[in-house]
Amino acid sequence: MSEQRKPAEEYVVVRHRPGHRIRRTAILLIFTLVAAAAGYATGLAQGGFRFSSTQESNRALEDEVENLREEFREARQQLINLERGKAIDEQALNQARRTIVELETRIVSLQSDLTFYRNIMAPSETSKGLQVDSLTLAFDRAQDAYDFKLVLTQVGNNKSYISGVVAVNVIGLRDEEKEVIALRDLSEDIEDLGVKFRFRYFQDVEGSLVLPEDFEPIEIQVVAQAEGQKSSQAERTFRWDQLTEN
Known part of the structure; x- marks a missing residue:
């Protein structure tokens, strides 16, 4: 088998x-x-x-x-x-x-x-109401311009809106003489001498600016003026070299 x-x-x-x-x-x-x-x-x-x-x-x-x-x-x-x-x-x-x-x-x-x-x-007692919080600058080589961003804040009581205008001036030297140039004259994004604002918590103001060739910037001065019941003023100065050091 x-x-x-x-x-x-x-x-x-x-x-x-x-x-x-x-x-x-x-x-x-x-x-x-x-x-x-x-x-x-x-x-x-x-x-x-x-x-x-x-x-x-x-x-x-x-x-x-x-x-x-x-x-x-x-x-x-x-x-x-x-x-x-x-x-x-x-x-x-x-x-x-x-x-x-x-x-x-x-x-x-x-x-x-x-x-x-x-x-x-939740602010400290010394920093309530309208504030100029920050300002930043970034150089755009392609446009030969500076992109800017200004931030305004209402610190503390945010139950109602705050409104007013903010003026921005660039201070520097031209031909060794001090000169103040309004942001409106340097930026096509700003039409008025005072930029209107209305917000509860914060508001950004953005755009780009171009400096004259013979102008040497030193600092930027920001003055914000609130109107109505919350009438107040906030002012802050930023050094140009610190804003552009990066």
């Missing part, structure tokens, strides 16, 4: 790809972080910082900061785990590092925003 033959065993050849699992994990991590950041940015763009109360505003900002901190901690731990692997994909590692840098930058920005709004709604 012949012995029954067993069917031949079949073998499947699988290509060995070192680092595939780690690379896949890194990519999933990156997409998760990017999606979280994009979701936050979308919510911020749609809703903006709209205040219903001091507590709700501070709580919302603190929650966002804490969420980003948690994502940062998780991403950093994942990065440590990936770095310990022997078959790590360099591209995935570099992308993870860039994502962590972006999260760190976003956290710093949120903390700055949180400080800004806390100062508006």
Whole structure:
């Protein structure tokens, strides 16, 4: 009696790809972080910082900061785990590092925003009412002009609007003589000598300015005058070299 033959065993050849699992994990991590950041940015763009109360505003900002901190901690731990692997994909590692840098930058920005709004709604006794909060300048080489952003704030009592005008003058030297030039004469974005404002919490005044070739700027003087029941004046002078040192 012949012995029954067993069917031949079949073998499947699988290509060995070192680092595939780690690379896949890194990519999933990156997409998760990017999606979280994009979701936050979308919510911020749609809703903006709209205040219903001091507590709700501070709580919302603190929650966002804490969420980003948690994502940062998780991403950093994942990065440590990936770095310990022997078959790590360099591209995935570099992308993870860039994502962590972006999260760190976003956290710093949120903390700055949180400080800004806390100062508006919980000020010291010496800084209440209309304030000239900040002025920034950024040189645009393509246009040979300076982009400016002036921020006015109402600190403390934000229950009602504050309105008035703000005047901005650039003080400098022309032919070794002191000269004061109104922002209106340097910027096409400003039509009046005094820029009108009306806000509850803060208002930005933005545009670009071009200096005369023979004019050497020294400082910028900002004078804001509130009208009506909240009549008050806020004045602040900014040194040109400090505004443009970066």
